[in-house]
Amino acid sequence: MxxxxxxxxxxxxxxxxxxxxxxxxxxxxxxxxxxRYGDQAIFEDxxxxxxxxxxxxxxxxxxxxxxxxxxxxxxxxxxxxxxxFYLFNYLKSLDLSNLNSGTGVPSMTFNSYYDLHVKLPDLPxxxxxAKVLSDLDAKIxxxxxxxxxxxxxxxxxxxxxxxxxxxxNKQGKPYKSSGGKMxxxxxxxxxxxxxxxxxxxxxxxxxxxxxxxSTENFNTExxxxxxxxxxxxxxxxxxxxxxxxxxxxxxxxxxGDILVGMDGNFHINYWAKDGCFLNQRAVKLSExxxxxxxxxxQIEPFIKLREKSVSRTTVGHLSDKDLRSSSIxxxxxxxxxxxxxxxxxxxxxxxxxxxxxxxxxxxRDWLLPMLMNGQVTVKEAEERLSMAAEPSVxxxxx
Numbered sequence: 001m002x003x004x005x006x007x008x009x010x011x012x013x014x015x016x017x018x019x020x021x022x023x024x025x026x027x028x029x030x031x032x033x034x035x036r037y038g039d040q041a042i043f044e045d046x047x048x049x050x051x052x053x054x055x056x057x058x059x060x061x062x063x064x065x066x067x068x069x070x071x072x073x074x075x076x077x078x079x080x081x082x083x084x085f086y087l088f089n090y091l092k093s094l095d096l097s098n099l100n101s102g103t104g105v106p107s108m109t110f111n112s113y114y115d116l117h118v119k120l121p122d123l124p125x126x127x128x129x130a131k132v133l134s135d136l137d138a139k140i141x142x143x144x145x146x147x148x149x150x151x152x153x154x155x156x157x158x159x160x161x162x163x164x165x166x167x168x169n170k171q172g173k174p175y176k177s178s179g180g181k182m183x184x185x186x187x188x189x190x191x192x193x194x195x196x197x198x199x200x201x202x203x204x205x206x207x208x209x210x211x212x213x214s215t216e217n218f219n220t221e222x223x224x225x226x227x228x229x230x231x232x233x234x235x236x237x238x239x240x241x242x243x244x245x246x247x248x249x250x251x252x253x254x255x256g257d258i259l260v261g262m263d264g265n266f267h268i269n270y271w272a273k274d275g276c277f278l279n280q281r282a283v284k285l286s287e288x289x290x291x292x293x294x295x296x297x298q299i300e301p302f303i304k305l306r307e308k309s310v311s312r313t314t315v316g317h318l319s320d321k322d323l324r325s326s327s328i329x330x331x332x333x334x335x336x337x338x339x340x341x342x343x344x345x346x347x348x349x350x351x352x353x354x355x356x357x358x359x360x361x362x363x364r365d366w367l368l369p370m371l372m373n374g375q376v377t378v379k380e381a382e383e384r385l386s387m388a389a390e391p392s393v394x395x396x397x398x
Contacts, residue, residue: 002120002122003119004081005114006116007114008078008081009077009118010077010078010082011076011078012074012113012114013042013074015029015042015069015070015072016042016069017069017070018035018069021039021067022038022039023039024040026038026065026066026067028067029049029072029074030068031053031072033060035069041065041066041067043068044064046062046077047075047084048060048061048077048084048088048091049068049072050073050075052070052072059091060072061085061088081120082120082126083123085133086129086130087118089372091116096108129371129372132381132382132385133364133367133371135385136367140357143353143354143356143357146349150346150350151350153346155297158294161335162329164176165180165182165192165193175193180194193331196329196332197330198328198329199327200323200325200326201299201324202323203328204285204290204295204330205258205286205288206285206286206287206288207283208283209262209278209282210283210284211247213279225242225243225275226276227243227276227277228277231267233260233269233282234267234269238273252275253273253278255272255273255274255351256270256347257270258270258271258286258288258295259283260283262317268300268303270292270347270350270351271284272354272358290330290340291336291340293343293346293347298329299328302326303318363385
């Protein structure tokens with residue numbers, strides 16, 4: 001290993017105000033990530049972006065022309081000594097909070113960064129390790145892209161069939177555009193296809209609120225039953241919190257269940273794992289009579305409307321009364337049968353890619369320190385990578 005100070009490996013540069021930039025396709029980074037896209041670049045080579053203010057752990061890597069604002073530094077890496085992507089991962093693995101020089105909002109100076117002690121292997125080894133990590137990131141991003149495509153397909157189909165009501169009729173023609181009969185629904189105050197019904201969530205699915213776990217009985221040792229909180233819903237992430245006591249199985253979450261956070265931003269998502277239990281102030285919808293993708297799209301406008309009605313100065317709450325006032329359109333048996341097979345297959349594929357990505361992320365998080373301290377060789381890492389889950393979903397086929 002070679003010892004350096006960070007000032008030997010890169011030069012730190014200040015970001016600039018972005019207000020004078022016109023809209024374009026060049027990312028503008030702040031300490032929280034991409035803020036917008038502009039028409040000019042402040043730098044056009046690989047760079048490590050180092051927070052000046054805000055969350056000090058949010059170090060970022062960029063490999064395209066970019067702009068940075070004044071809350072984040074960019075850097076010019078000395079490529080004769082350091083591979084930028086390797087150095088980025090090295091810095092991400094450090095705890096920089098003890099270097100905070102701010103008295104209120106966390107902040108960092110040039111010297112706080114420059115005085116960091118860094119140990120790097122020889123450049124060829126850095127490049128080999130960086131390639132392994134980059135290949136893992138590429139697999140993860142491919143799965144993310146696949147799921148975005150699957151979600152876009154599902155939403156396009158929903159808009160066409162259930163917003164415009166142009167699902168295929170018995171002759172294979174778009175229903176409403178071809179003169180299909182529409183009937184005014186008093187509850188919705190608009191027309192829906194003849195023979196369709198309107199029900200609330202409780203009539204469409206089994207509704208179960210989370211269990212009021214006592215925080216003093218949580219542990220973070222990885223034993224017991226994983227407990228899913230509101231903050232875990234969007235990312236399908238399993239926190240370190242688990243519970244040792246026996247819990248009624250009605251609180252158990254299964255793959256495909258729809259979870260809704262009942263406080264704050266009312267997060268809503270499909271759940272991708274078995275064997276977890278739902279915490280209080282969240283609700284799960286299971287055993288639905290509708291495809292879960294369809295039910296989620298039906299719920300979302302109602303949830304967003306409730307969210308908009310909440311004052312900015314108060315925390316929003318979704319109540320049992322709110323859920324019982326929901327209005328879900330129930331298609332005819334023929335249409336429901338047609339869409340169920342498509343949506344159930346799409347959801348199965350989305351859940352599969354979510355789980356593959358979680359496995360790849362766990363592998364990456366395990367490999368990173370092992371590679372950097374030499375406990376795993378590049379060859380061993382490449383072998384593990386080759387055995388990792390290959391993206392098995394063809395997103396262009398339904």
